[in-house]
Amino acid sequence: MEISKASEAVGAVVDNVDVRGLSDDQFAEVRNAFLAHGALFFRDQNLTPEEHIAFARRWGAIDVNRFFKGRKGYPEIAEVLKEPDQQLNIGGGWHTDHSYDAAPAMGSILYALEIPPTGGDTLFAGMAAAYEALDDAMKERIKDLKARHGNAHIFGEESAYRKGFEGRYTNPDQAGQTAVHPIVLTHPDSGVKGLYVNPGFTLEIVDMEPQESSALLQELYAHITQDRFHHRHIWREGDLAMWDNRATWHYALNDYQGHRRYLNRITIEGVPLG
Numbered sequence: 001m002e003i004s005k006a007s008e009a010v011g012a013v014v015d016n017v018d019v020r021g022l023s024d025d026q027f028a029e030v031r032n033a034f035l036a037h038g039a040l041f042f043r044d045q046n047l048t049p050e051e052h053i054a055f056a057r058r059w060g061a062i063d064v065n066r067f068f069k070g071r072k073g074y075p076e077i078a079e080v081l082k083e084p085d086q087q088l089n090i091g092g093g094w095h096t097d098h099s100y101d102a103a104p105a106m107g108s109i110l111y112a113l114e115i116p117p118t119g120g121d122t123l124f125a126g127m128a129a130a131y132e133a134l135d136d137a138m139k140e141r142i143k144d145l146k147a148r149h150g151n152a153h154i155f156g157e158e159s160a161y162r163k164g165f166e167g168r169y170t171n172p173d174q175a176g177q178t179a180v181h182p183i184v185l186t187h188p189d190s191g192v193k194g195l196y197v198n199p200g201f202t203l204e205i206v207d208m209e210p211q212e213s214s215a216l217l218q219e220l221y222a223h224i225t226q227d228r229f230h231h232r233h234i235w236r237e238g239d240l241a242m243w244d245n246r247a248t249w250h251y252a253l254n255d256y257q258g259h260r261r262y263l264n265r266i267t268i269e270g271v272p273l274g
């Protein structure tokens with residue numbers, strides 16, 4: 001097994017390994033790389049749904065996403081699907097999964113079953129690198145701030161966004177909860193500081209006037225969306241990507257109209273952040 005950086009800011013590629021057969025020592029090495037790089041990319045895997053679930057369970061309990069359509073017979077597996085005649089793709093904007101939960105999912109494990117001939121790449125951004133690169137004045141300004149995250153605008157009954165997804169999102173009645181988390185998160189496992197706000201689910205900065213809150217969030221987003229904090233994963237069928245939701249953002253590009261893209265995602269439970 002060889003592990004090498006995918007980019008300076010985020011991600012590592014794990015070569016020459018079959019995730020079904022990882023020894024405990026190899027698993028410990030992979031886990032250290034996950035904490036160090038925020039995302040891992042394994043090529044040429046060959047997983048049944050049961051094997052995908054078994055690998056996920058080595059990381060922790062599975063967090064069944066209440067808004068994604070589950071794979072038939074496997075409620076633990078969320079389908080990330082776009083058919084050739086559909087326009088919108090799941091995850092087509094910068095976000096991190098589940099930040100609207102009080103204990104946001106630790107990580108997501110995405111397995112590629114059908115990839116379009118070109119396009120459909122996923123961008124990742126590294127939140128520790130983005131935080132480190134802030135100037136001291138900004139670090140001081142945000143150090144004790146908290147932000148509220150929510151999901152009704154994406155998954156709720158009234159969401160115009162959800163309605164464009166032709167049944168690929170479910171349970172709109174279960175949307176609406178919000179959660180407050182620090183903007184500068186000390187990672188619960190690595191102790192490394194990183195930014196924890198995202199354009200998909202962050203609603204506002206707590207105890208701040210709406211205009212100021214929005215301006216500060218936009219300033220942070222403009223900083224994080226610089227290419228120097230990113231890695232672009234170009235998918236092949238059989239790829240398994242996993243990312244730490246407390247240390248990264250991701251963005252699934254929607255540039256493959258007329259083609260099918262189908263992946264299976266499992267999310268792993270996390271802990272309250274604070």
Ligand code: SIN
Pocket residue numbers: 080090091092108110121122250251252263265
């Ligand atoms: C997601 O946001 O979980 C989907 C990522 C992808 O399809 O590449």
